[in-house]
Amino acid sequence: MKKLRHQNFLFAIAWLSGLALFVTAPGAAASEWIEPIKGEITDQFGTRGGKHKGLDIAAPEGEAVAAAADGTVSKSYQSDSYGQVIFIKHDNGYETVYAHLSKRLKKEKERVKKGEQIGIIGNTGISTGTHLHFEMHYGSWTEDKRYAINPLTVFREEAFRQNSVHVHQNAGTMSGAVTVQKGDTLWKISRDSGISIEEIMRINGLKHSNLKAGQTLRLHADESKTGTYVVQKGDTLHRIAEKMGVTVQHLIEWNDLKGKQIYPRQLLEIRENS
Secondary structure, three states, X not given: OHHHHHHHHHHHHHHHHHHHHHHHOOOOOHHHOOOOOOOEEEEOOOOOOOOOOOEEEEOOOOOEEEOOOOEEEEEEEEEOOOEXXXXXXXXXXXXXXXXXXXXXXXXXXXXXXXXXXXXXXXXXXXXXXXXXXXXXXXXXXXXXXXXEEOHHHOOOHHHHOOOOOOEEEEOOEEEEEEEOOOOOOHHHHHHHHOOXXXXXXXXXXXXXXXXXOOOEEEOOOOOOOOEEEEOOOOOOHHXXXXXXXXXXXXXXXHOOOOOOOOOOOOEEEEOOOO
16 A cells, blocks of 8 residues: 555656646747847836736837747737737747737738738737737637746847847938947947948047947938937937927927827937928
8 A cells, every 4th residue: 555655656746747847848949939020128028917928019110020930820800908919829839929010911820930020010909109019828828828928038138129220211312310329339330330430420520439328320421410310218209309409399290290209219200400
């Protein structure tokens, strides 16, 4: 009898260990995934008292949203909370959610490839600004989101950041602006934009190569401040208007803004103030 109890005990330990492995197994290598969009993470997994089961990623209006891995669209519909939303069941056993889209480009049961565009970022459903709400579930999505995992256990936070310099093409001439990030140098901005250090210094009237985070550098040869401004964390329309020598009303009109709300990494068109 003792031997039988001992065997049952060992069996229970083995079963529980197997269950633990099943629950915690990653199921897919990081290399199988691609970030669905480049932007600024504005809300993390587990906030709002643990009820926020995904990442909120702010990016400019009109940016494409991509499938994070190969799979099949399991749902594509308009939700009261998620807004325009797409669910994808992946070949590696996961299911991902892409919410608050302005437009869905895939229908239920369609096959998608990793990196293939499935929609356009938006502000639909219960949302306070243009962003992608992105969820990952180890298994199928459930209403209580019991299988939700933090996407940052698969992705590095840096993977979502947009590293490229944004330039604006206008009337056949290259014009634009870049806002200096922490750690930026004139050499890096010159390399990314293809404009020489000397030219950047000349255009902006720089006497030395020292830069400050938040500083705006023009990348075009004409003296007007036309181009694109990349919104930084903490920016307001009033602050940007002062920095660029324009009015708040002009910024609203040029960018078809419906109010004064802006978000990090948003691109604002700057025109000559006539």
